[in-house]
Amino acid sequence: MKENAFIFEDYTVDVRRAALYRGDREIDLRPKSFEVLRYLVANAGRLVSKDELSQAIWPTVVASDESLTRCVSDVRQALTDGERRIIKTVPRRGYLFAASVSMRANTPASAKANTVVPRRSLVVLPFSNLGGGEQWDDLVDCVTLSLTTDLSQVPGLLVMARSTALNYKGKAVDARQVGRELGVRYIIDGNAQIGGDRIRITAELIDADTGAQLWGDRFDKPLDDPFAMQDEITARLFRTLGIELAAAESRRACCERPKKMDAVDLAMRGWTIANRPYSIHSAEEARKLFERSLAIDGANVDALVGLASTHIYAVTSSAAGNQSEHVRIADAAISKALAISPNSAHAYYLSATISLLSGAPERTLRQCERAIDLDCNHAWAHALAGLSKIWLGRAEDTEAHVAKALRLNPREPQMFHWHLFIGIADLCLARFDRAVDRVRCSIDMNPNFATAWYYLAAALALAGRETEAAEASAAGCRRFADFTVSRFRSRHKGINPTFQAQRERIIEGLRRARVPEQ
Secondary structure, three states: OOOOOOEEEEEEEEEOEEEHHHHEEEEOOHHHHHHHHHHHHHHOEEEEEEHHHHHHHHHOOOOOOHHHHHHHHHHHHHHHOOOOEEEEEEEOOOEEEOOOOEOOOOOOOOHHOOOOOOOOOEEEEEOEOOOOOHHHHHHHHHHHHHHHHHHOOOOEEEEOOHHHHHHHOOOOOOOOHHHHOOOOOOOEEEEEHHHHHHHEEEEEEOOOOOOOOHHHHEEEEOOOOHHHHHHHHHHHHHHHHHHHHHHHHHHHHHOOOOOOOOHHHHHHHHHHHHHHOOOOOHHHHHHHHHHHHHHOOOOHHHHHHHHHHHHHHHOOOOOOOHHHHHHHHHHHHHHHHHHHHHHHHHHHHHHHHHHHHOHHHHHHHHHHHHHHOOHHHHHHHHHHHHHHHHHHHHHHHHHHHHHHHHOOOOOOOOHHHHHHHHHHHHHHHHHHHHHHHHHHHHHHOOOOOOHHHHHHHHHHHOOOOOHHHHHHHHHHHHHOOOOOOOHHHHHHOOOOHHHHHHHHHHHHHHOOOOOOOO
């Protein structure tokens, strides 16, 4: 009989659910820290060397002593083992799990009593290598591992450990059976096809309750740089899956408990709306949902980040009547989110956006770099770094940053912003016809973003196409009638002399397009 749970003192390590319980209460542990605990418990009474433990937990990479020490520290804290009575350190040799352990095949009473599977729970099954030859097995495994690792860093998302998912490698499995065995709501499955100098990754998100496919897509990349290919495909999968999971949870909550949504439900519903092409109306609708979520749970990071994003949109869309108040609320929300989740790359990106709105492009660039340090595939941080270069008088650098974002996430729902960034850079560099084309591309993606219409008007006017410029200005006015030259000037502050001169050129274009002065 296969043991699914280890019991020691008043703790239960539930292997099937990858969860630690003390009595009826579940104790939070990072996925890698749980794997360290599971391995030590399974080898209770035996000295486990650091090398053995590292190889078991990080089989495909060389982990630092610091990573292992941090995991052991996390476990000791979870077990209130400050005196190192349960997990003993044997100097220069390794660790010994000293508590008496028993085993059983069923799950702890608390897990049995709770028949509701954790809402945001999933497993990434090992991707299959279809006809690529054994030499590509490691590359395909690394895509699975990278995706599992990235998803496990998302606050509030329960991701089964890779070692658990490996039990299904090479097997034909039924999604519903996997869901029952692992206690998860969603399954990510996929395969890789390698031919010539290209790789095609096909992935799907499956509802473990019904076995229905919720989303599926394929990604083609050249194999000339396997590491870059792995990073880009993983980043695209990660971002798309985040959007699809939020939408799936939102639909489920609307069906199952439309009148009893809790903080998580409301936050997911807010993000479902926020992930659509934005308009002033949709931003306000999403904001109300985030505010309702925070009224229930003021520490919900998803809701805090979402709230900040809607207030930032109110400023960047030129729709905010009191821009400083929107910036203040966004800044407070992001500061709280970072205090709760200090390694959130997306929170740092939003903090960078607030810095740019506050007229601090140098700080913006530093915060973008911090976000990229935390998540090198954060497409938005790369794009915003490009925008900050405009304010720093380095508009010629913008397109390269945005091109990186487009490679990482070519299906970003808010991509219209990125094309606008390149259009603004072209406008600053007096490449007016190119600016017109790029800003039109942004407008085609989201015609409701009023700011883009005014940049189009300026570009057309400076290109000598003043009739079209007036039409673009009128289109912007229909979407946001309070836009004026003085409002634009007050928002786009900066001390860089190159940027100041470029901004004056754009203002001249706005005037030629008949945008009101006051």
